Structure formats: C-alpha cells, structure tokens
Amino acid sequence: MDVTTGSSSLFWRESAPLILASKSAGRRLALLNSGVPFESIPADVDERAIEANLGGADADAIALALARAKALAISANGRLVLGADQVASCDGRIFGKPANMADAGALLRFLSGRRHRLHSAMALARDGAVIFETVGLADLTMRTLSDAFIAAYLEAVGEQALTSAGAYQIEGLGAQLFSNVEGDHWTIMGLPLLALLDALRREGALLS
Numbered sequence: 001m002d003v004t005t006g007s008s009s010l011f012w013r014e015s016a017p018l019i020l021a022s023k024s025a026g027r028r029l030a031l032l033n034s035g036v037p038f039e040s041i042p043a044d045v046d047e048r049a050i051e052a053n054l055g056g057a058d059a060d061a062i063a064l065a066l067a068r069a070k071a072l073a074i075s076a077n078g079r080l081v082l083g084a085d086q087v088a089s090c091d092g093r094i095f096g097k098p099a100n101m102a103d104a105g106a107l108l109r110f111l112s113g114r115r116h117r118l119h120s121a122m123a124l125a126r127d128g129a130v131i132f133e134t135v136g137l138a139d140l141t142m143r144t145l146s147d148a149f150i151a152a153y154l155e156a157v158g159e160q161a162l163t164s165a166g167a168y169q170i171e172g173l174g175a176q177l178f179s180n181v182e183g184d185h186w187t188i189m190g191l192p193l194l195a196l197l198d199a200l201r202r203e204g205a206l207l208s
Contacts, residue, residue, distance in 0.1 A: 009035040011207040018205070019081040021070040024163075026171065026189035027084055034193060036200070043070035043083065047096070059089040060135045062096075063121035068133065071125035080205055083123045086190040088165040090116035096165050104167040105150055108177070111166065113144040115180075118165065120187045124199055132199040136192030138183020140170075145177065153177070164190065 017037035071083025098104035123133040168174030186193035
C-alpha cells in the first residue's frame with residue numbers, strides 16, 4: 001500500500017496523523033498547506049458499483065456515498081480518516097471521472113459553453129463510524145471550446161484528464177477552459193477545507 005506522510009503541525013492534537021483515503025494531489029496539497037499532518041492511504045472501493053446501487057440519487061447523495069465509503073473502508077484503530085469525492089452536474093446530467101480519453105473529449109464537448117456545478121463531498125470517520133460529513137458546491141462556466149482546443153488540451157494533460165470530475169484540474173491547464181468561476185478554491189479542487197478544519201477543531205484534533 002502506498003503511504004505518504006504530510007508535514008507535522010504545531011496545531012495538531014491527535015497522537016497520529018489524519019488518514020486521507022485518497023491519492024488526489026489536490027487534496028494532499030490542501031492538507032499540507034493548511035498544516036494538517038496526514039498519511040495518504042487510498043481506499044480500495046468500487047466507485048462504479050456504489051453509483052449503480054444508488055439508482056436515481058442526486059449529485060450530493062452520490063458524492064457523499066462515495067466519500068463515506070472511502071472513509072469507512074480505512075477507518076479503524078481510533079484514527080481519524082478523511083474520505084472525499086467529487087461529482088459534477090449539468091443540465092440534468094450527473095458525471096464523475098471520465099472512463100477513458102474518448103469519454104473525456106465527449107464530456108468537454110458537452111460542457112463547452114455551459115455552466116456546471118461541482119459537488120465536493122467529504123466524510124470524517126473514526127472507528128467505523130462517520131462523525132461529520134458535508135458537501136461543498138461551486139459553479140463554473142466553461143467557455144466555448146473548439147474541437148482543436150479540446151484535442152490539444154487532452155494531448156497536453158494526457159491521462160490526468162481521467163482523474164477528476166469534468167476532465168480537468170483547474171489549478172493547471174484546466175484554467176484555460178473557463179470564463180467564470182463561483183466558489184472557493186478548495187471546493188473546486190475537491191475538498192471543502194474550511195468545513196473540514198472546523199470539524200477537526202470540534203473533534204479536538206486541532207488547536208482552537
């Protein structure tokens with residue numbers, strides 16, 4: 001199992017670091033920069049099966065179910081575990097990570113010129129029980145993209161396009177896709193960070 005460790009923190013009050021049940025670079029960076037010590041231990045869950053079992057659930061419910069499943073898959077031995085996931089919605093459609101590069105291209109063509117919403121869920125668990133969960137929302141307007149731009153963008157980012165809802169990372173070349181963004185930076189990157197820090201303080205894991 002791939003385990004990475006974040007920086008230590010003068011504010012952390014737990015005896016062991018937070019476990020991040022994800023390999024997301026954006027979430028790891030958010031925790032690292034905010035001074036929360038963590039270990040990254042990606043949860044082995046079947047996201048497609050979870051989504052299929054939810055039937056006609058809305059985007060918030062899907063994102064929360066995925067975040068809960070990831071947190072609970074790792075939760076044990078008194079450690080605090082953070083699970084997180086993100087889905088997007090637009091014009092009645094709900095979508096997560098593209099399955100392949102052709103799917104990524106089709107998704108970008110669909111989102112071109114439209115406004116979509118990101119639903120970034122997080123679940124905090126300890127000893128097999130969820131102790132806090134929430135969904136952060138952000139609205140993004142994608143500019144009208146030419147087929148040539150979509151092809152060049154996908155060639156540049158490669159399979160990174162398959163690692164996040166919407167086929168982009170806005171902190172990188174994905175910034176070129178947008179004309180307007182409404183929502184906080186961390187939610188767009190997949191983690192409602194301020195809500196997480198507040199929950200950790202209430203749990204006594206962070207200095208108040």
